[in-house]
Amino acid sequence: MTDTAKTTTGAPQNDLILDIRDLTVHYVLEDDCVEAVNDISLQLKKGRILGLVGETGAGKTSTALAIQNLIPSPPGVIKSGSIMLNGRDVLKMSEKELEAIRGKDVSMIFQDPMTSLNPVFTVGEQIAESIRLHENCSDREALERAGDMLELVRIPRERAVEYPHQFSGGMKQRVAIAIALACNPHLLLADEPTTALDVTIQAQVLDMMLSLKRQLNTSMIFITHDLGIVAEICDEVAVMYAGRIIERGTLEEVFNHTKHPYTEGLFNSIPDISNRKAELQPIPGLMPDPTKLPKGCAFAPRCPYCRSECIDTPQKERMFSATHGVRCTAYNDPAFRIRREEIDS
Amino acid sequence: MSSPILEVQGLKKYFRTGRGMLHAVDNISFTLEQGKTLGIVGESGCGKSTTGRCVLRLIEPTAGRVLFEGADLLTLSKAELRKRRADMQIIFQDPFSSLDPRNTVMQTIAEGVKIRGHYKTPAQIEARVLELMETVGLAERLINSYPHELDGGRRQRIGIARALAVEPKLIVCDEPVSALDVSIQAQILNLLRELQKKLGLTYIFITHDLAVVNHISDEIMVMYLGQTVEKAPTEELFDHPVHPYTKSLLSAIPIPRVGANKNRILIRGEVSSPIDPPDECRFASRCDHCTDVCTASCPPLREISPGHFVACHNFSA
């Protein structure tokens, strides 16, 4: 991980589209404080897809919102950190600057296509709106380009005059993708975009997103809890647990040379149809209360390898290669190994 | 050889809509032996949930017979049906909306316990509720908790405890783990399997997730637009899928291994309308192997090898 110097001209260095350092986001409520994101660091190169993996409450959506500086301000508080998007710190931008980059440099697709589209505007209008906001072009041109975007997501352009309720779930999600990509953003944030879709439609949408990425060279952060999807389209992976990134690296490193016990637990608990004989081994217990996170490892109570030092010692990230980082105190012992087999590709 | 605990014959459910007759469930038949699990698999709109509810007569079927332990449920009077209900229960998909938000864990499970009348005094009822909570893995201290205070996994356990409280013979599990986190899914699946072994329960397991159903079913029935397109024992279905839809369903599931997700069979197009469907194969418009005979008539379900049924004019094993 090379150091990225912050420049005033805003030119990205080392072709990193995104560079998050030490980000901490908390939600301050009346009686408690929800520690949603805790001291995470993440880098993404141009044209790469990062899979942000974790279960409910791990902090993935908060991270995505933070990247656009969209954390609702009471009760959300950005306690620390910087988010360099294309060389500029998103957290230090004014509201005007942010409005200029949202939809243009970075845009987002949400999980539920049913509610993310405005039911009273036609589909073409909604795509054109995004274009009109950020580019200087006439209404007619914007609608023309909206038609182009529809074709890009494999919907006939004649359907631009139809309303969201006339489309199925999968098509609505493709419209949402078209809106998000209309201004050719550098970075696309997709928050579980296929979770609400049938698996055959999901396959279509993923296939389409991959080909879009190849065509437009968009970088993506794909939030999901499905390791199968990660294996299918991601180049890099970051696994979140209780607001921390506990393992990150290239796809090959995290899948074939898994190091963190939680990641191993995830692999063991998901059914794999290519390996049907295997018993499902669930991770016992539950994710900890985000208002009462321990000082040491948050996974310790559920970890089969837990040692005494894991409980109190604050964790540091240990790098196993230039790109493979793991937060696990057990690796202080050089002889420590998890049971999951290493796979040689 | 004991007779099957459940026999469904020609089950149909049609809904009248403004635009025509919606064929939600169209001629579904299957038998189920006691202690076994039938997995019903399909995507949204295929009619699997409606089938499950019709079997329990929570929805009134339009036609067909549902023989539960020999007696046709659909001919019973309302009063007789209510008495029979204790033998067959349902676990729902949404762990939130399936629990009355104003009732505590104790009240919800006790409602089930009181059905059969085996436990009469409050002390007996409480003891039984605690027993059930332990069986499903709910801590004792949660007894006075409300659903909104608990996470999805725990709420689902309450639903399971309530279903068990009635001492049923058959349980319809309607996507019981779809709304849960991955690590909790595995916990609940293992629990359901354990309970089946311990109590001799029979399950109908409805899901869209083929990977999940593999772990719990003895036999799988694949549904598409209200019809059965393929039915086979679990191993057989995964090893030798025959129907084009089954094959693409299997291939669409992302595998959590690097490099394993190539050679996808992508189905083109969208599901056709379930309203007044014409007499042809309902998958025809999306099928790569579609021929003239496919649009001429609807293929019947045929047994192509022992226990393996397919509805396709052009199947190739």
Place this chain on the structure above:
Amino acid sequence: MSEMSVVRKYRKRSRAAEIWRNFRKNKGAMLGLFILVVIFAIALTIEFWLDKDLVVGQHVAQRLKPPSWAHPFGTDDKGREMLWRVLYASRYSIAIGFVAVVVSLLVGVPLGAVAGYYGGRTETLIMRVADVFSAIPSILMAVVVVSVLGNGTINLMIAVGISSVPNFVRTTRAAVLTVRNEEYIEAARALGKSNLYIIFMHVLPNCLSPILVLTTLRVASAIITASSLSFLGLGISPPTPEWGSLLNAGKQFIRRYSYLTLFPGLAIMITVLSFNMVGDGLRDAMDPKLKR
């Protein structure tokens, strides 16, 4: 075996206590509640500590005196203290408001529940009848009822009650519709429970929130309707004071002795406002999703 019941061992704060806790945080609602408690206290006890003669007697020597230290609200044209008249009138307003709403509750909620739960022709019949009734302006309907039944407090209560019924039917039906399709209702049917059991044990308890809020708000409007009727000369007859009839009596003096209408008017306004604030506060307090 004398172990403590596990249910008792892990006893928690009940929902009612939770709701009270949330309600207390709302300053406006607490103010409204305080005012209502005072008005109630007065309405319930005034019969016992006030000399009735002060309210309905004649004291011509003191007539039409403007507000002063000796006569805080002034005196009316018969020389009676407006202060006592206004306070005494609270009895009727509160009584009418409450009884009227209880009548509408007892008639409207079951009808709405049946309409919402069973649907079909039953629902259509009930709702269309309710529509007809709500198309008639409530004052007009109350006027008709009182004209038919005659004046008097009881008849006024019935009249005002009837005019509120369609609201309760509609609100209950709407609430029942949202609850009816929830899976826990299906679960209760799967257990083999009868429809009546399900309506009373599962459906209605989950509809309490909108019905309760509507009740507090309708008490307020019942008071206004009752006052309007008395103002029109129907319902309560003089010399019994009722806020509306006080307004009616004072209107002929409104130019020179405006205080005669000011204080009854204020009384209506404050009472109704307090009910509204309590109703709003209750709605917010019962909503578990509201971030406080």
